[in-house]
Amino acid sequence: MNAPRLDLYAPIHKALRAWMFDTIVAVGRIDGRDEPALKATLRKVEGLLTICASHIEHEHDFLHRAMERHMPGSAREADLGHQAHHRQMTRLRGLVAQVQDAEAAVRFPLLMTLYRELAMFVAENLTHMQWEETVHNEALWARHTDAQLDAIHDELVQSIPPQEMAEVLRHMLPALSPLERHGMLADMRGKMPPQAFEGVLQLAHEVLGPHCWADLQRALGLQLELPAGRAMAC
Ligand SMILES: [Fe+2]
Structure with missing residues (x-):
């Protein structure tokens, strides 16, 4: 049996899945009457959206660039997915702000909307990550050695600020x-x-x-x- 190839997507995607599930459960449990707890959970949602936006940049700047260099158009579908994710994230940030500013009477229906829309964002990301871990990995493996992929990974990691790296590791290590x-x-x-x-x-x-x-x-x-x-x- 051949040795498994280097999978650049698996660790960060495991971290993101755990982070998304953790956040969706936290939003489902929010007590809208408890101001400090509400604020803490909404910050959690914002933190998830920030890391998702950053992850898109990393994929685009390093992995998609490597794919497109050898196979023009090979990252196009995922790029379109990323554009859709940005639109969903803008909508989610708006909902977070609305919940934060809402009177108690409208806070509860807004929280339910946030919960459901966040769930749909997670669902879309699960499908998207599966595409990247199968179709993109095959494309990367076909044109790169593991040593080349490792070099791309090192360059990507070196571009991440220390605070973001610590946040990612906090979710990645247990996942x-x-x-x-x-x-x-x-x-x-x-x-x-x-x-x-x-x-x-x-x-x-x-x-x-x-x-x-x-x-x-x-x-x-x-x-x-x-x-x-x-x-x-x-
Ligand atoms: Fe992606």
Whole structure:
């Protein structure tokens, strides 16, 4: 059996799926009478929309450019999808503002509209991500070696500001399987300054449960004494 090819989409899409599901559940649970909780959840929606917009830019600037260089038109369908996502995100941002400013009597129907429209945005993204992970990966694999794909990935990652990267890792690390997590952190350890990598480990410790954290330390051959992390399922 051939070794699996490098999949540039899988880790970030796992993070985005987890982030989307988490946000939609939070919106469904909103207590519209609880102002601080409402504000916190609406910020969560805005955070998701910001990361989705940024993700579109990264895909366009690095992956679509690589595809189009070899196969003009190969990223066109996804580009059109991204344009539709931008329109949906503008509508969702408007709904967030309306909920925020609404009187209690109209807040509840508006929250239901936000919940349903966010769900449709998530549904569209699930279909879109499947297209990218199948059709786009095949196109990328046909014209690039794994080393070339890895170089594209490194360039993409280096373009991401540290704060955005930390937010992404906060959602990505718990969303990956242990083997994916080990592979990603081993790769980062080889490419990052030691101090920056320590920051990643601290973050991993915060977002992973004790079992996954111990498993990660074993895989990386580490024995770190860090303050207690959050209690998570894994
Ligand atoms: Fe995309």
